[in-house]
Amino acid sequence: MTSVSKKIRVLFATRFAEMAEYRAEVVIWMLSGTLSIVMMLVWMAQAQTQPGGQINGYAPAEFATYFISTWFVAQLLVVWVAWELDYEIRQGLLSPRLLRPMDPMWHHYAAHVAERLVRIVPMLALLGLMTWLSGARFTEEVWAYPAALGLAALGFTARFLWEYTIGLLAFWTESSTSFQELVWLVYAALGGMFAPLSFYPAWVQDIARWTPFPYMLGLPAQVLAGKATSAQAAQGAGVLLGWLIVFWFLRLAVWRAGLRKYGAVGA
Numbered sequence: 001m002t003s004v005s006k007k008i009r010v011l012f013a014t015r016f017a018e019m020a021e022y023r024a025e026v027v028i029w030m031l032s033g034t035l036s037i038v039m040m041l042v043w044m045a046q047a048q049t050q051p052g053g054q055i056n057g058y059a060p061a062e063f064a065t066y067f068i069s070t071w072f073v074a075q076l077l078v079v080w081v082a083w084e085l086d087y088e089i090r091q092g093l094l095s096p097r098l099l100r101p102m103d104p105m106w107h108h109y110a111a112h113v114a115e116r117l118v119r120i121v122p123m124l125a126l127l128g129l130m131t132w133l134s135g136a137r138f139t140e141e142v143w144a145y146p147a148a149l150g151l152a153a154l155g156f157t158a159r160f161l162w163e164y165t166i167g168l169l170a171f172w173t174e175s176s177t178s179f180q181e182l183v184w185l186v187y188a189a190l191g192g193m194f195a196p197l198s199f200y201p202a203w204v205q206d207i208a209r210w211t212p213f214p215y216m217l218g219l220p221a222q223v224l225a226g227k228a229t230s231a232q233a234a235q236g237a238g239v240l241l242g243w244l245i246v247f248w249f250l251r252l253a254v255w256r257a258g259l260r261k262y263g264a265v266g267a
Contacts, residue, residue: 011106016114026118030075030126037130039194040067044134056199062225064134068127069148069221070193075123076116076152077216079160081108082180085167090174094262105164105251112160139226147233148220154240155216159187161247168251171258186211192218212243 019026044060053059058066085108088094097104130136166183169176188194190204190213197205197214208214215236222228 007102011102011110012114015107015110016117019111019114019118023118026115027122029078030119030123033071033074033078035188036067036071036074036193040064040071040134043067043195056196058196061135061137062227064131064136065138065225066196066221066227068130068134068136069138069224070217071130072123072127072224073148073152073155073217073220074193075119076149077156077159078115079112079156079163081112081160082163082167083177084108085164086170086176089168089170089258089262098259105255108164109160112156138224141226143230144223144226144233147230147237148223151215151220151223151233151236151240154237154244155212155220158212158216158240158244158247161244161251165247165251165254168254168258171261187213187217190214191216192221196222212240215239 040063043055043058043063047053047055047058047060047063055063085094088097094104097107131138162183163180166180167176169179190197190208190211192214197208197218200208219228219233219236223233
């Protein structure tokens with residue numbers, strides 16, 4: 001255990017130092033993820049034109065709370081591993097990683113976790129500014145905040161595993177990132193980035209409940225907005241844990257099959 005903990009510390013410290021060197025770029029990445037904020041302005045404007053000042057029970061301030069929460073959770077769920085794997089596999093850069101006594105996946109995972117720590121301070125500053133400007137009102141329930149962070153952690157790990165699996169498709173294709181872009185559209189739509197899931201037709205909601213997307217993005221946002229119960233949060237955590245296990249074994253199967261296919265110099 002001492003050896004394992006030492007490896008984890010060294011790996012994380014190395015990746016954190018690397019991410020800290022690119023902190024300005026991290027802030028730029030963060031500022032580019034403004035889709036939720038754009039949708040917030042659209043829905044707030046729509047609500048103000050309605051006779052009662054509401055749409056499906058959402059007033060402008062509630063739209064602000066929901067979409068700012070969605071923005072915050074989405075920032076915690078950012079994953080870029082599919083692009084890295086696509087490049088490493090096609091260029092043969094994966095070969096030296098295979099010589100190390102550790103699954104290359106953990107190097108990528110540590111980098112993503114370290115990037116969250118670099119991102120957190122400017123992210124909280126922007127969260128406070130947007131809350132002040134929009135009049136958003138978050139829940140006063142204390143349990144909601146660790147619950148939302150727990151759901152975000154499970155959602156991030158699940159997303160990391162499925163995007164890692166997509167990146168591994170570069171063993172067979174010239175560009176695996178095209179698949180990633182398609183999956184992102186489904187993730188954004190069913191996750192609630194465009195609108196709360198309750199705004200969708202019933203048949204779309206029924207389909208979404210069989211996917212991990214509403215539990216990893218929309219549900220934490222609803223928890224922070226005070227529109228989800230602790231029981232719903234616990235149910236969502238169970239669903240995400242189940243999907244996480246599925247994605248883990250799927251990644252493992254694709255990884256092993258891909259290594260048999262891999263033929264870069266030095267492999």
